[in-house]
Amino acid sequence: MDKELIDPIIKNALLEDIGDGDHTSLATILPGTKGKARLIVKDTGILAGVELAEEICRIVDPELKMDVLIKDGTPVKPGDIAFTLEGSVHCILKAERVVLNCMQRMSGIATRTNQIVSMLKGTGTKVLDTRKTTPGMRYLEKWAVKIGGGVNHRFGLYDMILIKDNHVDYSGGIRNAITNAREYLKTQDKDLQIEIEVRNLEELEEVLQVGGVDRILLDNFKPDVLQQAVAMNEGRYITEASGGITADNIMDYANAGVDYISIGALTHSVNSLDLSLKAIKE
Template sequence: MDKQLVHQFINNALAEDVGDGDHTSLATIPAGTQGKAKLLVKDKGILAGVELAAEIFSVIDPQLHLDVYLQDGAAVQPGDIAFEVTGSTHSILKAERLVLNCMQRMSGIATKTNQITQLLQGTHTKVLDTRKTTPNFRYFEKWAVRIGGGVNHRYALYDMILIKDNHVDYSGGIKNAIANAHQYLQHTGRTLQIEIEVRNLEELQQVLEAGGVDRIMFDNFSLADLRTAVSAVNGQYATEASGGITTETIYDYAACGVDYISVGALTHSAKSLDLSLKAVK
C-alpha cells in the first residue's frame, strides 16, 4: 500500500463528504457514545477493500478497533460478515459511506475480474486492465483487479510507451513511431518498455520489420487473423489482444496463444457489490 497516496485520497474524500461536520450524528447521538458495527455482505462475489477500510477507520479515529473475519480476495455470500468495528459511534458513522463506496466498487471489480480469469483456465493467457478508470480512484481499481486475479497493465501515461493508432497516424506511420520513441528514450535517458498497437496484419509486418518493441497489441483482430499474427510473431515479443472481446469469446481469443487480453470492462463496467455497514445492538 502506498500510504501517502492512500492518506491523501482519504483526506480529500472526507473533506468532500464531511466538510465542517457530520451534523446529523452530532445532533442525534450524545458525544462519547460507544458502539459496534458490522460489514454485512449482501451479494455473492469476491471481497476487496478490507485493507483500505482498515486504513480509513485508522485515519478517522486511531481508537477504533477492527476485528477482521474475511480478507481481501475471499469468496463471499449474502449474510457473511467481513469485519466488525468498535469505538466512537461518531467516528464509525463518519467512516461509513467512504468505506462502503470504496469496498463496493473494489469488490465489484474484483468479482468481475475473477469471473473472467476463471473463463481462461486451461490457457496461459493473463487478463489485463486498462486506463479506463475512475479519475482519482485508479490506484484502488487496479488494486481490486489484482485481488480478483488479474494483472495490471501500465498504471498511467508516464510508466510505459504505448503507441496506439492515433500515435501511429500522427507520427506518419509504424516505423516513424517506433524510431521516434527510441530517439525520445535516448534523449531523455528514460528506460521504458515500448508496446505498439497494430490494426491489421500489414501493420504487424511493418512492426516485425522495424523491431525495437517489447509487446505487440492486436486491436480488433478476427480469430483467424489473430492466429496468423501470433504465429508470425513466433515468440519474439509478448502479445496482447484487445477490442470487442466478450465473455462469450474470450476463451477462443486466449486459445489463439496470446500472452495477454486487455479488458476495459473490468473497471468501466463492473457492477458494485452490495455491502452494508449495520449497527450491532
C-alpha cells in the same frame, strides 16, 4: 498498499462527504457515545478493500478497533461478516459511506476479474486492466483487479511507451513512431518498455520488420485473424489482444494463443458488490 497514494484519496473522499460536520449524527447522538458495527455481505463474489477500510478507519479515528474476519480476495456470500468495528459512534458513521463506496466498487471489480481469470485458467493467457478507470480512483481500481487475480497494465502515461493508432498517424507511420520512441528514451535516459498497437496484419508485418519493441497490441482483430497474427509473431514479442472482447467470446481469443487480453470493462462498467455496515445492538 502505498499510503502516499492512498491517504490523499481517503482524505479527499472524507472531506467530500463530511464537509464541516456530520450534522445528523451530531444532532441525534450524544457526544462520547461508544458502539459497535459490522460489515455485512449481501451478495456473492470476491471481497476487496478490507485493507483499505482499515486505513480509512485509522485516518478517521486511530482509536477505532477493527476485527477483520474475512481478508481481501476471499470468496463471500450473503450473510458473511467481513469485519466488526468498535469505538466512537460518531467516527464509525463518518467512516461508513467512504468505506462502503470503496469496498463495494473494489469488490465488484475483483469479482468480475476473478470470473474472467477463472475462465482463462489453463490457457496460458492472462487478463490485463486498462486506464479506463474512475478519475482519482485508479489506484484502488487497479488494486482490486490484482485482488481478483488479474494483472495490472501501465498505471498511467508515464510508466510505459504505448504507441497507439493516433501516435502512429501523427508521427507519420509505424517506422517513425518506433524510431522516435527509441531515440526519446535514449536522450531522456529512461528505461521504459515500448508497446505498439497494430490494426491489421500489414501493420503487424511492418512492426516485425522494424523491431525495437517489447510488446504488440493487436487491436480489434477477429479470433481467426488473431491466430494468424500470433503465428506471424513466432514468439518474438509479447502479444496482447483488445477490442470487442467479452465473456462470451474471450475463449476464442485466448485459444488464438495471445499472452494477454486487456479488458476495459473490468473497471469502467462493473456492478458493485452489495455490502452494508450495520450497528450491533447490545
